[in-house]
Amino acid sequence: MGRLSWMLMAVMLVPAAARAQDGSPYRKWESSAGLQLSFWPNGDAVVRTPAWNVDLGRFWTEHFETSATLTANGDGRYEFVSYTPFPGGSQSVSKEARPVGLLLAGTYQFYENVFAHPYVSVGAQIGWTETVRETSRSNPFSFVSETVGRSVEARPFVGAGFKSYFDNGRAFMRSELSVFIDPKGTPRAVIRTGAGFEF
Numbered sequence: 001m002g003r004l005s006w007m008l009m010a011v012m013l014v015p016a017a018a019r020a021q022d023g024s025p026y027r028k029w030e031s032s033a034g035l036q037l038s039f040w041p042n043g044d045a046v047v048r049t050p051a052w053n054v055d056l057g058r059f060w061t062e063h064f065e066t067s068a069t070l071t072a073n074g075d076g077r078y079e080f081v082s083y084t085p086f087p088g089g090s091q092s093v094s095k096e097a098r099p100v101g102l103l104l105a106g107t108y109q110f111y112e113n114v115f116a117h118p119y120v121s122v123g124a125q126i127g128w129t130e131t132v133r134e135t136s137r138s139n140p141f142s143f144v145s146e147t148v149g150r151s152v153e154a155r156p157f158v159g160a161g162f163k164s165y166f167d168n169g170r171a172f173m174r175s176e177l178s179v180f181i182d183p184k185g186t187p188r189a190v191i192r193t194g195a196g197f198e199f
Contacts (some may be wrong), residue, residue: 001079001142005092009034009041010040012142016190017066019078024146025063026059026061026062027059027198027199028058028059029056029058029059029190029198029199030056030057030059030065030067030132030197030199031054031055031056031196031197031199032055032172032174032194032195032196032197033053033054033055033058033194033195033196034052034053034174034192034193034194034195034196035050035051035052035053035192035193035194036048036050036051036052036053036071036164036191036192037049037050037190037191037192037193038050038188038189038190038191039191040192041188042188043188044128044155044180044182044188045057045079045095045097045129045153046096046125046126046134046153046154047098047099047101047127047155047180047182047188047190048071048072048073048075048097048099049073049190050073051071051072051073052071052072052073053069053070053071053103053194054069054070054193055067055068055069055070055196056068056069058089058108059105062109062112063105063108063109063110063112063194064106064107064108065104065106065108065109065195066104066105066106066107067104067107067189068102068103068104068105069102069104069105070100070101070102071100071101071102071103071125071137072099072101073099074099075099075197079094079095079097079129080092080094081093081094081131082096082171087162088137088138088139089135089136089137089138090134090135090136091135091136092134093131093132093133093134093148094131094134095125095130095131095132096130096131096132096134097128097129097130098127098128098129098130100128101125101126101127101128102122102125102126102127103123103124103126104123104126105121105123105157105159106122106123107119107120108120108121109119109163110162110172114127115164115165116162116163116164116165117162117163117165118157118160118161118162118165119160119161119162119163119174120159120160120161121157121158121160121161121176121178122156122157122158123156123157124155124156124157125154125155125157125180126152126153126154127152127153127154127155128150128151128153128181129149129150129151129152129153129154130147130150131147131148131149131151132145132146132147132148133145133146133147133148139164153183154181155180155181155182155188156177156178157178157180157181157190158178158180159176159177159178159179159192160176160177160193161174161175161177161192161196162175162176169198170197170198170199171195172195172197172198173193173194173195174192174193174196175191175192175193176191176192176193177188177189177190177191177192178191178192
């Protein structure tokens, strides 16, 4: 391997903190993947746990970032709405959550070019639900299921966490604690963890 190749490799492996001394501009994009967990069982149809996360973020300054996160959970979530019996049958109405949601956030990252960057975030988790009506009759037997409505729900949140960078200054690990507020005003604590890179 030539001398030039060794020199290029050395430049690529210098820690982020050391490379920052040359005044190079911040990177404008980041992407990461991870897992969303809660401390206790969570039946919320919007803030799904456990769930997989994939996000894309855009830095507008060295400290301020906006991001969009796709969350996915394969479990079905149902919320019972009503049950009405009638002669020869019954009818029930429930809400069914879609398995995929969207989290939008604004983040302020403290410090510059250090190993661990603390940050704070604010935003909302968005989820889609369908209202399903099921009607059953006994004579003659029949069962009909139909979607009678669709809606979008949101849960605001505040969060704080740390990003820890690897030696190449691009790859990082992230851990975050967020508190979401449901429609009844009840807070729900959620842990988000994952890894990603800046580009």
